[in-house]
Amino acid sequence: MFAYLAKRVIQAVAVMFVISLIAFAIQGNLGDPLRELVGQSVSEEVRQQLRDEMGLNDSFVTQYLRFAGNALQGDLGTSYFFKEPALDVILKKLPATLELVFGATLIIVGFSVPLGVYTAIKPDSILSRVIMGLSIVGISIPVFLTAILMIFVFSVEYGWFPSYGRGDTVQVWGYWQTNFATADGWLHIILPSIALASIMLPLFVRLIRAEMMEVLQSEYVKYAKAKGINPWRIYFVHALKNTLLPVITVGGVQIGTMVAYTILTETVFQWPGMGFMFLEAVNRVDTPLIVAYLIVVGFIFVVTNTIVDLIYGLVNPTVNIARMGA
Amino acid sequence: MSLLSVRDLTVKFAMRDQTVTALNGISFDLAKGERLGIVGESGAGKSITGFSLMNLLSRPGYIDTGKILFEGEDVVQMNDKRLRNLRGNRMAMIFQDPMVTLNPVLTIGQQMIETLMAHRKLSHEEARQIAIVKLREVYIPSPEERLEQYPHELSGGMRQRIIIAIALLLDPQLIIADEPTTALDVTIQADIMELMLELCQSNQVGLILITHDLGVVSQMTERTLVMYAGRIIESGRTREIINDPQHPYTQGLINALPQQTVPGQRLKQIPGNMPGLASIPAGCAFNPRCKYATDLCRSRVPEAVHYGGVEVACHEVQRLNSDEDRQEARA
Numbered sequence: 149m150f151a152y153l154a155k156r157v158i159q160a161v162a163v164m165f166v167i168s169l170i171a172f173a174i175q176g177n178l179g180d181p182l183r184e185l186v187g188q189s190v191s192e193e194v195r196q197q198l199r200d201e202m203g204l205n206d207s208f209v210t211q212y213l214r215f216a217g218n219a220l221q222g223d224l225g226t227s228y229f230f231k232e233p234a235l236d237v238i239l240k241k242l243p244a245t246l247e248l249v250f251g252a253t254l255i256i257v258g259f260s261v262p263l264g265v266y267t268a269i270k271p272d273s274i275l276s277r278v279i280m281g282l283s284i285v286g287i288s289i290p291v292f293l294t295a296i297l298m299i300f301v302f303s304v305e306y307g308w309f310p311s312y313g314r315g316d317t318v319q320v321w322g323y324w325q326t327n328f329a330t331a332d333g334w335l336h337i338i339l340p341s342i343a344l345a346s347i348m349l350p351l352f353v354r355l356i357r358a359e360m361m362e363v364l365q366s367e368y369v370k371y372a373k374a375k376g377i378n379p380w381r382i383y384f385v386h387a388l389k390n391t392l393l394p395v396i397t398v399g400g401v402q403i404g405t406m407v408a409y410t411i412l413t414e415t416v417f418q419w420p421g422m423g424f425m426f427l428e429a430v431n432r433v434d435t436p437l438i439v440a441y442l443i444v445v446g447f448i449f450v451v452t453n454t455i456v457d458l459i460y461g462l463v464n465p466t467v468n469i470a471r472m473g474a
Numbered sequence: 475m476s477l478l479s480v481r482d483l484t485v486k487f488a489m490r491d492q493t494v495t496a497l498n499g500i501s502f503d504l505a506k507g508e509r510l511g512i513v514g515e516s517g518a519g520k521s522i523t524g525f526s527l528m529n530l531l532s533r534p535g536y537i538d539t540g541k542i543l544f545e546g547e548d549v550v551q552m553n554d555k556r557l558r559n560l561r562g563n564r565m566a567m568i569f570q571d572p573m574v575t576l577n578p579v580l581t582i583g584q585q586m587i588e589t590l591m592a593h594r595k596l597s598h599e600e601a602r603q604i605a606i607v608k609l610r611e612v613y614i615p616s617p618e619e620r621l622e623q624y625p626h627e628l629s630g631g632m633r634q635r636i637i638i639a640i641a642l643l644l645d646p647q648l649i650i651a652d653e654p655t656t657a658l659d660v661t662i663q664a665d666i667m668e669l670m671l672e673l674c675q676s677n678q679v680g681l682i683l684i685t686h687d688l689g690v691v692s693q694m695t696e697r698t699l700v701m702y703a704g705r706i707i708e709s710g711r712t713r714e715i716i717n718d719p720q721h722p723y724t725q726g727l728i729n730a731l732p733q734q735t736v737p738g739q740r741l742k743q744i745p746g747n748m749p750g751l752a753s754i755p756a757g758c759a760f761n762p763r764c765k766y767a768t769d770l771c772r773s774r775v776p777e778a779v780h781y782g783g784v785e786v787a788c789h790e791v792q793r794l795n796s797d798e799d800r801q802e803a804r805a
Contacts (some may be wrong), residue, residue, distance in 0.1 A: 262568075371569055374530055375562035375589045375640065387586075389579045465579055465624040470556040 156457060160450045167446035171439045172215050188271045225436030229429070234440035242444075243324040245410050245421030246315060251327075251341030252406060256349050261388075264356025265326060268364065269383060280357075283350030291409055295343035295416040300308035300338060312418035340417045344409060348402055355398060359391040366390075393464050400456025419442050477647055477680050479767070480506040483540035485519075485526055485704075494536065494751040496522050496550035496706045504649065509681040511691035511712060513727070514611040514701035515748050519682045521570075523582070524650045526614060527682070528561055545647065563593040566641035567650045568670075571657040572633035582726065583621030586640055595645050608639040612669060618668070642673060648680040655690070667694060673804065688731060692716045700724045703749055703759035705775075710767075710784030720786040722764050722794065766790045 171237035189399040190198075199205050203214060219472070224234045286294075315336035318329035327333035363369060364387055372382045410423035418424065422441060429437040485497035497519045504510050511519045525531050527542055529549050542549040544565065550620045552560065561567075569575040576585060586594040590596055596604070602621065607637065609617035612635040619787040625633055634654060641649050651670065655663040671694055674681045684695055691698055691712060697717045700723065719725045724742035728734065732749040735741050746763040749755060760769040760777050770789050 247487065287767070367569060367571065367574040370532070371567075371575045372577065373561065374528060374567040374569075375592065376558040376560070377588060377592050378558070379563075381592075384575050386580070390577070393579070465581075466626045 152461070153458075156454050160454050163450050164443075164446060168216055168219060168443060169212070171442040171446075172212050174442070175215075175435055175439045189319050206266060219443065224440035227434055227437045227440075229427075229432050229434045229437070234436045235424070235444070237437060238440055240323045241420065241422035241425045243326070244419060245407065245414070245423060247327050248340055248413065248419060248421060249403065249412055251337050251405050252344035252348070255341055255345040256352055256452055259393075260349055260352035260356055263353045264391075264400065265360055265383060265388060267353065267357045267362060268360035271323060279353065283353050286350035287354075287388055288347050289346070291347055291412045292416050293327075294346045295340070295413055298339050298343060299416070310336050311339075340413050344406060344413045345418070347409065348406060351402070352399070353397070356391060356432055359394055360387060363387045363390045366402065393460065396456060396460050396463065400453050400459075404452050407445055408449055476503040477545065479543040480527070481524060481525075481543070482544060483542040484538040485531065485535060486538045489752075494750065495538075495749055495754075496704055497526065500540070500701055500706055502565055502706065504648070504680055504682065506629070506675075507678040507680055508697065509634065509645055509671075509683065509695040511695035511698040511702060512682060512684045513688060513691055513698060515648065517703075517748055517750070518701040519704040520686075524567070524612045524682065524684050527650060528565055528567060529557055530561070530567075530611075562589055562640075562646075563644045564646050565648045565650065566644070566646040567656045568637055568641050568652065570636075570653045572630050572637055575637055576633060578625055580622055580624075581621065582625065582628075583595070586621070586643060587703060588641055589643055604643065605639075607783055608642055608803075609671065610707060611642065612636070612639045612640070622800075628724045629656050631666065632664055634658060634662075638666070638670060638673065642677065642679075645677065646679065648682065650682045650684070651683045653798045654683075656685075663690075666687050670694070688716065688727060693753055700727070703754050704751070705759065707760065707788070708776070708784055708786045709778075712773060714783040718782060720782050720791050720795070721760075721788050722766055722790075723760050725788070726763075730733070741783065758787075759780075766794055 158388065203211060206214075222235055225235050226233045230237050253449070262281055267279050270276050299311045302309045313336060314325075314327055315330070315332040317325035317327055317333055320329075321324050327337040352437055367385055369382060371388045377386070408423075410419075411426055412419045412423070413419065415427050426438065426441045428434075429441065438444035480503070481501050483497055483500040484495065485496050487496055487555065499595065500519075500523060502510070512523060514520050520532070525535075526537055527544075527549065529537070529552065531537065537550050540550065540736065544560070547556075549557075549560065552751060564623055576582070578590075583602065583605065586608070587598060587601040588596075590601040590604055591598070594601075603622060605618045608622060610708070614632065614635055620628070620636070628755050631648065638654075651669075655666050656668070658666060667690055670681070670683075673679070676753070681695070683691065685691060689788075695712045698709065698712045700721065702723055706723045708719065715724060717730065719728055723744070729742045730744060732741060744763055749759060749762075755762055757770070757772045757774050758764070758767070761771040769791060774789070776787045776789045778785045781791050788794070
């Protein structure tokens with residue numbers, strides 16, 4: 149168990165190293181930091197002096213090491229716009245984004261399993277064909293278009309749901325304010341969650357269906373039938389468990405990807421999360437904030453993947469984490 | 475009354491562009507506690523026969539016509555509920571490859587107990603006790619621990635023993651074993667066969683053993699069916715078929731055994747291959763490979779006739795028997 153964990157952690161650190169390198173390289177190439185800091189009136193000599201003081205003339209390696217050293221202590225630079233530590237700015241926005249991702253994940257998990265299983269068991273039924281057809285449509289339409297369409301139909305035409313913002317939130321802990329405590333909060337999070345789920349849900353339905361159909365062809369399913377087991381038990385105990393093993397792995401990666409998709413959803417719904425913040429930061433050329441965002445999102449991605457791998461090990465009896473050294 | 479009585483069973487496969495006949499008018503009987511071998515090359519229809527008996531053919535295969543009377547009830551006509559009651563309970567099956575037969579994510583205990591509880595009103599603990607007893611019967615050491623293990627933790631031979639134990643769980647009348655040792659190590663094959671023979675005899679269980687191994691058939695069974703391209707071409711008591719085969723194909727099979735050849739010489743094989751289901755020749759399906767074939771063989775399907783202690787479907791069986799070729803071939 150310990151060796152496996154250690155191995156996973158070392159891999160995660162290596163990935164974070166690469167992400168930080170890329171983020172840092174971007175920092176150096178996104179315009180001149182001095183232009184953002186000082187006005188037009190400062191002379192070239194003073195500028196050079198400032199560069200030296202800020203270490204901008206040091207070698208790439210020296211600059212990177214300084215950057216990485218600071219990052220390890222939680223210092224990802226100071227936002228030009230907010231005049232606050234970039235990490236703090238992001239952490240304030242993080243709960244809104246995580247709640248949105250959580251809402252979308254609930255929708256995906258709640259619908260993909262029954263729909264995937266149904267379309268695998270009854271591939272020729274009309275309902276299955278409709279579901280599969282809709283899933284193609286869902287995958288094909290970009291998230292921002294789905295979001296705009298939903299606002300048009302459900303907010304503008306029918307007025308069922310609010311079109312922007314988080315609505316009433318309740319303070320939970322630290323920066324964390326939750327949508328899930330008030331009716332107004334629930335109403336506000338529904339449309340953005342559906343929009344965010346609109347690409348992943350069809351993907352998961354198709355994935356579960358494909359895996360399930362393959363499992364239903366397997367010898368052990370045929371054997372279960374030969375033992376006279378009830379079909380529902382065959383579908384949901386014998387087949388589904390084997391189906392979900394590969395789905396868990398893909399699912400972890402997709403949850404990470406969803407954090408990135410929030411940029412589009414949050415922008416359309418003016419959702420005050422870190423995706424919306426990132427787009428604003430790009431508009432303002434707020435380089436430290438952009439870099440900090442990349443590192444935080446990379447970190448979330450690496451952490452979810454590591455957790456998913458550990459879960460996979462726990463769920464799959466053929467992966468023995470306790471004995472897995474290498 | 476016989477335990478199992480198959481009459482004119484015809485199985486077809488609906489492929490995209492055509493429908494092929496995999497079994498063509500198979501008929502045979504099995505008495506209670508009798509052990510029957512079904513032999514033939516790959517593709518002869520042995521396994522399809524086995525799966526048909528449980529009405530367990532998966533698409534695109536289906537039973538076209540015929541009856542499968544099991545304890546007087548036609549399996550072909552049974553509804554899903556009756557079929558579930560039949561499968562695993564009155565008729566059990568042992569699959570070919572123990573490495574892929576058991577579900578990898580369920581423990582041995584779960585897979586045994588669910589079978590018992592699917593057919594009998596038992597508490598979990600009662601089912602567990604029966605499972606332990608059955609595991610002892612197949613000589614599995616420390617059965618209590620095995621119940622907690624997953625299939626991948628056990629060897630192939632061990633898994634096949636467990637599958638045999640599962641087959642015996644509900645004291646069925648008939649066990650269908652589809653090449654039960656093909657996927658196993660040679661050293662374990664004999665153990666498994668011996669175990670099956672012992673258990674079938676002591677429990678008075680009927681056995682249908684599907685195999686291509688004539689040696690196994692001669693040790694295990696009382697009667698034998700020889701299949702070729704979806705038909706039974708020879709049937710009778712195993713001893714007669716092994717010692718005095720009448721059909722040229724059966725003779726060829728027996729001559730092809732390594733024991734029939736002087737060491738150092740080439741094995742005697744039957745020339746050619748069995749035809750695919752889509753291209754079965756007219757008349758006797760064996761005629762292109764048979765050196766005795768006549769025009770009659772090429773035009774009409776032979777009926778089974780009683781000859782020399784067995785039932786044989788061959789037009790030329792009389793000529794062949796008096797033929798000196800045959801004496802020579804058997805020498």
